[in-house]
Amino acid sequence: MRWPVPHGFRAQIAIISAASLAVTGLAIILIRDVISSTESTLVAGARQQCEAACRELKRQYHERSAYGGDSLQNLPAEAQDISLKGLAATVLRSYEGVEGGFYREAGARILGHVYPTGGKAPGLSEREMALLASAAAETERSGRAIRTGVWGRDIAVVVAELVGPGEGAAWALRRLVSLRDPVVEKRRWWLVALVLSAMLGMGGIVSVWYALRAGVAGINSGLRKLEEHFDHRLPSIPGEFGEISRAINQMAERRMALEAELRKQDRLAALGKVVAGVAHEIRNPLNSIRLALELLDRCLKKGTARPEEVRAAIAEIDRLDLILTRLLAFGRPVLTDRRPQDLIALARQAVKLVQDPSRQKNIEITFETDGSAELVADVDGPQIQQVLINLLLNAIEASPPSGRIEVRAGGEDQSVHVSVADSGPGIPESVQPHVFDAFFTTRPDGAGLGLSVSREIVANHGGSLSFQSGPNGATFNVVLPMERKAAGEA
Amino acid sequence: MGKTIGVLVTLLALAGASVARADKDRRKSQEEKQRERIEELSRKLARRLKTPEPGEENKFLHARASALLERAKQARQDAYLFDRLSRAADDLLEASESIFEAGEPERDPEDDDREEAARALQRYYFRAQQAEYFAGLSKPVLSAPASSPEAEPDLYVKYARSLYQQGRSAYDGQRYRRAKKLGEASAKVVSALENLAQASVRAPEPPRLE
Numbered sequence: 001m002r003w004p005v006p007h008g009f010r011a012q013i014a015i016i017s018a019a020s021l022a023v024t025g026l027a028i029i030l031i032r033d034v035i036s037s038t039e040s041t042l043v044a045g046a047r048q049q050c051e052a053a054c055r056e057l058k059r060q061y062h063e064r065s066a067y068g069g070d071s072l073q074n075l076p077a078e079a080q081d082i083s084l085k086g087l088a089a090t091v092l093r094s095y096e097g098v099e100g101g102f103y104r105e106a107g108a109r110i111l112g113h114v115y116p117t118g119g120k121a122p123g124l125s126e127r128e129m130a131l132l133a134s135a136a137a138e139t140e141r142s143g144r145a146i147r148t149g150v151w152g153r154d155i156a157v158v159v160a161e162l163v164g165p166g167e168g169a170a171w172a173l174r175r176l177v178s179l180r181d182p183v184v185e186k187r188r189w190w191l192v193a194l195v196l197s198a199m200l201g202m203g204g205i206v207s208v209w210y211a212l213r214a215g216v217a218g219i220n221s222g223l224r225k226l227e228e229h230f231d232h233r234l235p236s237i238p239g240e241f242g243e244i245s246r247a248i249n250q251m252a253e254r255r256m257a258l259e260a261e262l263r264k265q266d267r268l269a270a271l272g273k274v275v276a277g278v279a280h281e282i283r284n285p286l287n288s289i290r291l292a293l294e295l296l297d298r299c300l301k302k303g304t305a306r307p308e309e310v311r312a313a314i315a316e317i318d319r320l321d322l323i324l325t326r327l328l329a330f331g332r333p334v335l336t337d338r339r340p341q342d343l344i345a346l347a348r349q350a351v352k353l354v355q356d357p358s359r360q361k362n363i364e365i366t367f368e369t370d371g372s373a374e375l376v377a378d379v380d381g382p383q384i385q386q387v388l389i390n391l392l393l394n395a396i397e398a399s400p401p402s403g404r405i406e407v408r409a410g411g412e413d414q415s416v417h418v419s420v421a422d423s424g425p426g427i428p429e430s431v432q433p434h435v436f437d438a439f440f441t442t443r444p445d446g447a448g449l450g451l452s453v454s455r456e457i458v459a460n461h462g463g464s465l466s467f468q469s470g471p472n473g474a475t476f477n478v479v480l481p482m483e484r485k486a487a488g489e490a
Numbered sequence: 491m492g493k494t495i496g497v498l499v500t501l502l503a504l505a506g507a508s509v510a511r512a513d514k515d516r517r518k519s520q521e522e523k524q525r526e527r528i529e530e531l532s533r534k535l536a537r538r539l540k541t542p543e544p545g546e547e548n549k550f551l552h553a554r555a556s557a558l559l560e561r562a563k564q565a566r567q568d569a570y571l572f573d574r575l576s577r578a579a580d581d582l583l584e585a586s587e588s589i590f591e592a593g594e595p596e597r598d599p600e601d602d603d604r605e606e607a608a609r610a611l612q613r614y615y616f617r618a619q620q621a622e623y624f625a626g627l628s629k630p631v632l633s634a635p636a637s638s639p640e641a642e643p644d645l646y647v648k649y650a651r652s653l654y655q656q657g658r659s660a661y662d663g664q665r666y667r668r669a670k671k672l673g674e675a676s677a678k679v680v681s682a683l684e685n686l687a688q689a690s691v692r693a694p695e696p697p698r699l700e
Contacts, residue, residue, distance in 0.1 A: 063616070067613055087620065090623065
């Protein structure tokens with residue numbers, strides 16, 4: 001069986017607080033019980049000790065009467081006191097903490113009172129005297145009496161035993177200090193201190209809870225913002241959470257540096273590909289031009305020159321020009337005409353510009369917005385228009401005749417997006433990883449630069465270009481920030 | 491009227507003479523008793539002094555009994571003090587007698603003798619333990635000017651303990667009669683100390699009529 005464990009700080013703190021209170025309560029009850037039980041044990045022990053001492057006093061009294069010389073009754077009280085003290089001192093020497101002697105009912109007189117294990121007998125207080133008198137009076141009826149007096153923190157146990165008719169009683173007394181009184185009955189300061197400490201502990205727990213909650217909330221909020229804007233940094237927080245916050249900030253810094261490095265490496269790799277592609281692309285038209293010019297040279301020598309050779313050379317030169325134009329776009333990261341512009345207007349313009357090729361395939365292009373009259377973003381208009389034209393031309397190329405292309409534009413909190421969805425067969429899975437590679441193309445007349453240039457332009461704006469592909473076609477999404485970002489302009 | 495007064499005066503004179511006579515009789519009776527007591531103790535002491543070859547303990551006991559008897563004689567005006575001192579002297583002489591009896595030939599021990607001796611020694615042991623307490627209270631009496639310098643209460647304690655120890659050894663040697671007699675002697679020395687301790691308190695004053 002698995003116990004449900006609460007994960008929230010609030011529930012955990014509530015459980016800890018309840019447990020603390022319960023433990024404190026139990027501790028109080030336990031201490032009280034232990035004290036009571038210890039005190040009861042001590043009192044019972046004192047009673048047993050006094051009973052034994054009393055029995056021995058009585059026995060030795062009778063022994064003395066039988067064998068010890070002249071009768072005490074004929075002596076003055078002072079002399080009796082001396083004899084009985086000698087007797088009691090010898091008996092009570094074996095009973096640690098017990099004092100005692102003899103009690104004569106007549107005149108309520110105490111004789112032979114000694115406390116051999118406690119020095120000189122301190123004398124009995126009025127209340128102890130009353131307790132002894134009460135016990136001695138009872139011995140006349142029952143032979144023996146036990147009394148326990150509790151006065152605040154003082155406890156006295158008295159045992160009295162009748163010595164003989166008219167001879168009074170032997171008695172033994174043991175004083176105890178109440179354990180209960182100082183800690184439970186009157187001096188409750190320790191209890192108050194215990195409750196205060198428990199409350200302080202709970203206050204501490206609540207305080208820690210608030211600190212934890214605030215720290216976690218701060219980090220959560222910072223992480224959310226960091227997710228949206230990677231240049232955001234977590235605020236400075238005191239304590240352990242501050243260390244976490246600093247560590248996250250350092251991690252973000254390192255990641256940004258790493259990404260910049262990766263971008264740089266990507267560019268270098270892309271440049272290598274571009275150089276290879278340029279060499280390959282330029283070599284073909286150059287060969288064609290060379291062949292056309294050699295043919296023209298021979299024809300001129302023969303006097304049979306025709307304009308076709310010249311036009312063929314010009315066509316190859318045009319092709320070279322196209323390649324170089326696109327290369328220029330690819331290698332132009334700096335946005336020269338960036339300003340707040342309406343993306344809906346740019347998209348509509350791009351749709352107009354591809355009307356001719358779409359008509360040739362009888363393809364319908366629809367344009368929808370999310371209801372916004374305009375979607376203003378800080379962009380370089382011609383470059384973004386170039387991106388949209390590239391996407392639309394690709395969509396026309398991919399869609400079958402009489403197909404359909406859907407263009408949608410919309411905005412969110414901090415960004416705008418434009419999507420272009422074609423009705424073609426989708427992008428094969430094997431091709432998808434290379435869609436944005438420079439000079440990668442599946443078309444025989446394609447340069448393989450359209451999508452890679454488009455992604456570069458969008459990335460330069462701090463946005464993203466992505467795609468989803470399925471059996472009913474592919475959709476390319478352009479997401480651009482509404483406002484310019486410092487880090488995105490690199 | 492004159493006759494009546496004369497009768498009353500005569501009656502008062504007769505009553506006064508009667509009271510004086512009763513007091514004189516009582517004092518005479520007390521003096522007589524004291525004299526008898528002194529004579530009895532003197533005889534006892536004389537008898538004890540005739541003991542052949544007295545041991546160390548006996549010499550001590552005889553000397554102290556003699557000294558106490560002398561003090562008792564001097565304290566005859568104080569009936570209470572006389573009584574305590576004479577009793578103490580008597581206790582010492584009885585202790586001496588017990589020591590003497592302890593030296594008498596022992597009969598063959600029986601089972602009852604052993605148990606009886608054991609019980610008696612227990613009593614004497616308890617009594618011997620009281621010696622120090624009474625010795626402490628006896629100091630004012632025993633260090634009185636009339637007392638000899640060696641009459642230290644500690645000596646009483648020493649001999650009381652020594653006699654008990656000798657009795658205990660006799661018990662171990664199955665000489666139960668000797669054990670009892672020596673224990674008894676020890677208890678008598680303690681009794682003497684107890685009487686001397688009691689002598690340290692003042693005799694109670696007779697009550698006054700309101």
